[in-house]
Amino acid sequence: MHEYSIIQSLVDSVEIHAARHPNAAVKRLRVSIGELSGVDATLLATAYEVFRFGTICDDAVLDIVPVAACWSCVRCGGEIPKGEVLRCGPCDAEAKLTAGDEILLDQIELEVQ
Amino acid sequence: MCKVDVQERILAKNESTADHNRSHMRAAGVLCVNLMGSPGAGKTAVLEATSRGASNDLSIGAIAGDLATDNDARRLQAAGIQAEAVNTGSMCHLDAELVHRALHHFRLDDVDLLFIENVGNLVCPAVYDLGQAVNVVALSVTEGEDKPLKYPTMFAKADLVLLTKTDLLPHLPNVSMQAIHDAIARVMPRPRVISFSAVDGTGVNQFLEWLKEAA
Numbered sequence: 154m155h156e157y158s159i160i161q162s163l164v165d166s167v168e169i170h171a172a173r174h175p176n177a178a179v180k181r182l183r184v185s186i187g188e189l190s191g192v193d194a195t196l197l198a199t200a201y202e203v204f205r206f207g208t209i210c211d212d213a214v215l216d217i218v219p220v221a222a223c224w225s226c227v228r229c230g231g232e233i234p235k236g237e238v239l240r241c242g243p244c245d246a247e248a249k250l251t252a253g254d255e256i257l258l259d260q261i262e263l264e265v266q
Numbered sequence: 267m268c269k270v271d272v273q274e275r276i277l278a279k280n281e282s283t284a285d286h287n288r289s290h291m292r293a294a295g296v297l298c299v300n301l302m303g304s305p306g307a308g309k310t311a312v313l314e315a316t317s318r319g320a321s322n323d324l325s326i327g328a329i330a331g332d333l334a335t336d337n338d339a340r341r342l343q344a345a346g347i348q349a350e351a352v353n354t355g356s357m358c359h360l361d362a363e364l365v366h367r368a369l370h371h372f373r374l375d376d377v378d379l380l381f382i383e384n385v386g387n388l389v390c391p392a393v394y395d396l397g398q399a400v401n402v403v404a405l406s407v408t409e410g411e412d413k414p415l416k417y418p419t420m421f422a423k424a425d426l427v428l429l430t431k432t433d434l435l436p437h438l439p440n441v442s443m444q445a446i447h448d449a450i451a452r453v454m455p456r457p458r459v460i461s462f463s464a465v466d467g468t469g470v471n472q473f474l475e476w477l478k479e480a481a
Contacts (some may be wrong), residue, residue: 155359155390163276170270177268184276191393191419222418224455236415238448239455248455250422256277256393261270 156200159192163201163258164208170261171209177263179213187255188222213262222253280394283362287369287397294374296327297481298382300396302420303404304413305386308430310338311464312404312473313381314345319470327377329368331360331385338383348377359390362397379477388417400425400480404462407431407438411445418453426458426476433463 163184171179186194194217201215224233226241227249233239239248275281291298303309310330317326327348330338336351343349350368352360365382374380382398384391403424405413408431414421421427427450435441443461451457460476462469 155357155393158357158361159276159393162279165279166272166274166276170272174268174270180267189419189422191389236452238451239453239457240451250455254419254422256275258272258274258276261272263268263270265268 154196154200156192156196157204159197159256160200160204164204164210166258167213167261168209171263174263174265177265179209179261180264181214181216181260181262182210182258183216183218183260185218185220185255185257185259187220187253189250189253190256192256194219218259220252220255223251224248225251277394280362283366284395284397287362287366288399290369291374291380291397291399296374296377296380297400297477298380298396298398299477299480300382300384300391300398300401301404302384302388302391302401302424303386303430304388304406304409307386307404307406307409308462308464309383309386309404310341312428312430312462313342313347313383315462315464315467315470316473317342317345317347319467320474324379324474325377326379326381327372327374328381328383329360329365329372330383331364333357333385342383347381348373354385358385358387359394360384360396361394365396378481388413388420392417392420392423402426402428404428404430405446407435407441407443407446411442412449414446414449414453421450421453422455424454425456425480426460427454428460428462428469428473430462430464432461432468433465 228244228246233248331352339349339351460469460472
């Protein structure tokens with residue numbers, strides 16, 4: 154399970170951003186996790202609950218925004234439904250992933266004290 | 267309340283170390299291959315067979331990641347491959363920093379081709395860029411025809427799938443190669459598959475050709 158190491162990287166990143174706001178407490182984080190990112194949102198939430206204690210995120214809620222995978226034709230841009238062969242029939246062209254591989258820290262909410 | 271928009275990749279630090287590794291390898295003229303697959307898919311056997319099949323002027327190196335033991339690295343060394351073991355302890359994957367540390371023990375100028383034999387796992391290794399030029403996934407014919415559908419992220423990131431242990435097919439009347447190829451085509455945008463057997467040598471030359479084109 155690599156979700157713990159993702160949380161470690163997340164907390165490291167939050168520390169760097171929060172350091173620019175010295176008198177503020179981290180209250181909420183928003184992350185985007187793609188369906189094909191290889192990261193499981195439920196496991197990530199569990200890892201966060203275990204890992205946040207004693208860190209800068211001790212008092213912060215984690216919101217996880219799931220992002221559905223989307224495959225599109227590289228030529229016409231038409232969507233190729235999940236589970237289908239990843240090739241656009243009319244264009245005879247391959248598909249590319251246009252959404253769904255995100256492992257992103259979107260936003261940090263800080264409370265100025 | 268103050269909202270700070272970040273929009274930053276959580277694994278940015280790993281990715282920057284991976285880019286550093288990549289530039290090291292490019293500068294040394296080395297093609298780096300991240301070889302992934304389930305435990306027992308035959309990754310070490312693929313490297314042994316590739317080394318046997320390669321001409322003498324192709325020098326192969328390998329970093330072998332495992333939770334414990336240096337058994338794979340020793341097997342690879344016995345096959346004439348310059349190999350370094352990386353024990354990850356409880357970690358289910360290699361990351362760019364582990365590879366970076368291993369590279370410092372490595373004589374990169376002496377190899378043309380560097381395989382990173384990742385920890386046996388079809389989930390976690392797909393998430394971590396190591397600095398490789400290409401991703402190769404070893405999938406054995408005994409693993410189940412729908413394995414790619416169950417682990418789509420791994421196959422979506424693959425540049426090549428080696429369908430290993432094909433010498434066993436005569437004993438597997440219920441395994442359909444067509445079904446495996448169909449499953450791969452539903453998760454891999456540019457499906458490229460080579461049937462491979464470390465026992466009878468099937469696919470070794472094709473794999474070497476593919477590597478030459480990728481270099």
